[in-house]
Amino acid sequence: MKKNVRIVINGAEHRAEVEPRLLLVHFLREVAGLTGTHIGCETSLCGACTVLLDGMAVKSCTVLAVQADGRSITTIEGLAASENLHPIQEAFWEEHGLQCGYCTPGMILCAHDLLQQNASPSEQEIRDGIGGNLCRCTGYQHIVNAVKAASRKMNQRQRAAARAAD
Amino acid sequence: MRAFEYTSPTTRQQAVELLAGSWDQSAVLAGGTDLLSLMKDDVVAPKRVVNIKDIRELHGVRFGPRGMQIGALTSLGELADHPLVRQHYPAFGDAVVEAASQQIRNMATLGGNICQRPRCWYFRSGFGLTPKTPEGKSLVEEGDNRYHAILGNDGAALFVSPSSIVPAMIAYGARIRIAGPKGAREVALEKFFVIPRTESEREHDLRPNEIVTDVFLPPPAAGRYAHYEVRQKESFDWPLVLAAVALQMNGNTVRSAKVVMGYVAPVPWVSEEAAQALVGKTVTEQTAQAAGEAAVSQAKPLSRNRYKVQLARVAVKRAILQAAQGKAEGGAA
Secondary structure, eight states, X not given: OOEEEEEEETTEEEEEEEOTTOBHHHIIIIISOOTTSOOOOSSSSSOTTEEEETTEEEEGGGSBGGGGTTOEEEOXXXXXXXXXXXHHHHHHHHTTOOSSOSSHHHHHHHHXXXXXXXXXXXXXXXXXXXXXXXXXXXXXXXXXXXXHHHHHHHHHHXXXXXXXXX | OOOOEEXXXXXXXXXXXXXOSSTTTEEEEXXXXXXXXXXXXXXXXXXXXXXXXXXXXXXXXXXXXXXXXXXXXXXXXXXXXXXXXXXXXXXXXXXXXXXXXXXHHHHOBHHHHHHOOOOOHHIIIIIOSSOBOTTSOBHHXXXXXXXXXXXSOSSSOOOOOOOSXXXXXXXXXXXXXXXXXXXXXXXXXXXXXXXXXXXXXXXXXXXXXOEEXXXXXXXXXXXXXXXXXXXXXXXXXXXXXXXXXXXXXXXXXXEEEEEEEESSSSSOEEOHHHHHHHTTSBOOHHHHHHHHHHHTTTOOXXXXXXXXXXXXXXXXXXXXXXXXXXXXXXXXX
8 A cells, every 4th residue: 555755855855656565766767766875785674875864864765755755855966055076075086086886875974963063073983883884896995084084174174154254 | 653642740640540550551651752753663562652742740850758750851951050960969960960961851751761761672672671583592692792781681681771860860879750540659779670580570660550659868968979881982882881870988097988880781770799799898999899890790600791801890989989079079968
């Protein structure tokens, strides 16, 4: 028996009638047409499908679309507020935090969750924070560098915004 | 994944009424991190899935005369980030943080962690809890048993109990409340787990129409606690063996001890032998070693898991030494 769901994705409301067994990642890609969220292992190991559910990083291959009913999702397409990249995206670009790019959307959204909770994580905290995301190309070092750089950028911009408000 | 009917009750009463009296008819969905995996692999195929996440009263952490009461739907992420959890129940807090990556901690619930099904690859491949060849031989004994039980393995069940948090909870004396059609009941967490003898039994004392609703950790007696995991890699992984220890001290000597091992038996394994080896002693390298020896004195490894005996011995020893050194010291709440 199908269910009606209403899911806000990157600020836009999506309504659809779905089978309860439809996974959130398939809803995002096939119903909403947002293919930036990648499907990797589909067993919640690799983290490629990470999105933000009400701001918290989750693996969208192990969430049903009906579990996200009434809630809000941020995918990689919705991370940057404007035409400019988000500071985490800039940092991944500048620090060579990606090679093939398959893990990148999940890495960036997982880093976003980490930096929301801990604005200046240590190297070990970054490594723990991205422990649920696999990358087969980079050897992780450039990803760790990118998250550090993103942290610096975000802290600087926050200080600049605070000064501007004074 | 097979099709199913999906319901989202908002009270525990409604939830219990929606659950059927047999396991194949209905399943409880909380965070879904285990259930969805089982359903994708067709290990379980419930006709109805009852999402209990909308039952508000089952969320959150409260402190009271009974100690800490945790709603079964509280996520591991909330517990990991809760300042009082780590302050008063440090070994439990360590176990929660170590249990899974951020994304899984955000979804997974404490109740779900307790009720998760075994990770045994024969079970996950659809061969059941007591897997057998067509001739009736144990698939585990005949096959790849490198991660299987070294204790409590006299019967047909040779998987290991899957939770890495439950042993620490047992060390703190946890109890759980269960809601069912006849009302609520409460059991010591230690007694909740049972070794199934046949395929018709489960690894826990939960009936198909019951839900774990609350977890109680008693006010921590001024004692010393530790949780020690042995894993194949540093990042998130199932432990090969773990030990959780609670020591009540009388000056420098151990007045009473609780030593709980994980991943060694089909249930969380409480070692009376190890506890007895510690009582009346001061904790030294030698007494901790002796307790480790005692913990595995009854071990009967299978063909490919003899290494786990040594890991268990060392995990118990190190957990005891860490507890004694006050790495994770519990204060009175």
